[in-house]
Amino acid sequence: MFPFPSPMLLSAPSAASTFDKLSSITVLPTVTHTPGSASYVALKDGGSGGTPITVTITKAAGTSILIMASASIASTGGIANPMLGVNDGSTNYDIAETQCDSTALMRMLTGSRRITGLAAGTYTFTLMLKVPGSNGSFVANKSVAILTAMEVA
Amino acid sequence: MTINVENKNVAFASSFTTSSTSYVDLLDGPGGAVIDVTIVKTGGAADSNILVQCGACCVQNATTAVVTLGIHDGTTTFDAGRAENYQTAYGLILGAKLFTGLAAGSYTFKIRVKLSAGNQVNFNANHSGFITAMEVAA
Numbered sequence: 422m423f424p425f426p427s428p429m430l431l432s433a434p435s436a437a438s439t440f441d442k443l444s445s446i447t448v449l450p451t452v453t454h455t456p457g458s459a460s461y462v463a464l465k466d467g468g469s470g471g472t473p474i475t476v477t478i479t480k481a482a483g484t485s486i487l488i489m490a491s492a493s494i495a496s497t498g499g500i501a502n503p504m505l506g507v508n509d510g511s512t513n514y515d516i517a518e519t520q521c522d523s524t525a526l527m528r529m530l531t532g533s534r535r536i537t538g539l540a541a542g543t544y545t546f547t548l549m550l551k552v553p554g555s556n557g558s559f560v561a562n563k564s565v566a567i568l569t570a571m572e573v574a
Numbered sequence: 575m576t577i578n579v580e581n582k583n584v585a586f587a588s589s590f591t592t593s594s595t596s597y598v599d600l601l602d603g604p605g606g607a608v609i610d611v612t613i614v615k616t617g618g619a620a621d622s623n624i625l626v627q628c629g630a631c632c633v634q635n636a637t638t639a640v641v642t643l644g645i646h647d648g649t650t651t652f653d654a655g656r657a658e659n660y661q662t663a664y665g666l667i668l669g670a671k672l673f674t675g676l677a678a679g680s681y682t683f684k685i686r687v688k689l690s691a692g693n694q695v696n697f698n699a700n701h702s703g704f705i706t707a708m709e710v711a712a
Contacts, residue, residue, distance in 0.1 A: 443710035445625055445672040449642075449653055489627075491668045493657035527658040529666045563640050565655040567670045569625065571710065 444478040445569040453561040455497055461506055461513045461549040464492065464559055464566060474548040478570040482541040485574075488516065490548060491531035491567040494557045496521035503557040505530045506549040507568070509539070513549060521557060527564070535573070546570055580613040581706040586697050591635075593694040597644050597651045597686040600630060600703060610684035613707040619675050622709050626654075626683045629668040630703035632695045634659035639693030643669040644686040645705075651686050659695060674712070683707055 452468040465471035480486060494503045504518045517532030548568050550557065559566065588603035599608045615624060626645050642656040655669025673681075685705055689695060697703065 442712075443623060443625055443672070443708075445670060447654060447670050447672075449656060491655075491670075493655075493667075495658070526660045526663060527665070529657050529668055531666075531668055560658070563656065563658040565657065565669065567655065567668065569670060569672075 442478060442480070442572040443569065444476045446474065446476050448474050448566045450559055450564055450566070451561050453558055455556060455558040456550050456552070457556045458551055459553045461508065461551045464548045464550040466566070474566050474568055475545050476568045476570045477543060477545040478572060479543040480539060480541060480572045484572050486536045486539060486544065487533060487571040487573045488514070488536060488546060489533040489567070489569040490516045491529060491565070492548070492550070492559060493527050493529050493564040494521060494550070495527040495560050495563070497556040497558050501552050501557045503530055503550060503552045505532065506551070507546040508549050509536070509544050509546055527560070578613055578616065578709045579706065580611045581704065582609060582611045583702065583704045584609050585702050586699050588699050590697040591694060592687060592689065594688055595691050597688045600685040600687045600697065608684045609703050609705055610682055611705045611707045612680060612682040613709060614680050615676055615678050615709050617678060617709065617711070619677050621712055623712050624673040624676060624681065625670065625708045625710060626673065626705065627668070627670045628654060628685045628703070628705040629666060630685065630687070630697060631664060631666050631701035632659065632697045633664045633701070634661055635694040635696060637661060637693055639695050640690040641665070641667050641695055642688050643667050644688065645669060645671045646684045646686050647673060648682055681707070
């Protein structure tokens, strides 16, 4: 069932008090990066020698971090199952997985994850990619990578 | 800090088609309403930021198109997200932009779209779009 009544639904204004701090980055690459690894490696802006896509946030004790991550990815050959994750400097966290059917079919890989149990401090999260069984590309002038971290109660 | 969250979801009333290589407003069908959201920012420039997230589903008419979504803040359109739609395949495009340094006040953001050259996409009646604005502590 389609979730929105046609033609338009304007949701009512809402408010919340759970979010405290936010850090966000959006990258539109000009150089293709094809990590080609079955284990997580950093997805980079500017090819293999480029810059990792990171976001840094400071959290207080007793709070969590909500990560929201997206990337548009294409296979470099055959069916690929790219997985998107983040690394906080020591641990990888899975975010999302999808399937790219061919070299031409780009997919938007998107998801979110609440990370709990982190001590107070400053954390840099790095966007990670792994492609078990095949390969995946973060394509110049076609892709986007979005990484957002929020401190939440 | 209490934040404000504003959101608009749109199930397209009819097909909005564009082949523009420069930004145009994404409309809810031909001649329809823009897809926008207005948020009242309570914090000052140094106190809070606004995160705007947007997305839309669309389909490429024939060949392959790179679809870029922009977020317009009333003055400027910022590149926010893009992906390539292959031939007649359907695709989801997502975007985001963090607006910093804004004074307290009311701000309206809308979705805009542009394509790679020589292409055309439809935002059809069985597709949807959304835009969300959140005020969060700086």
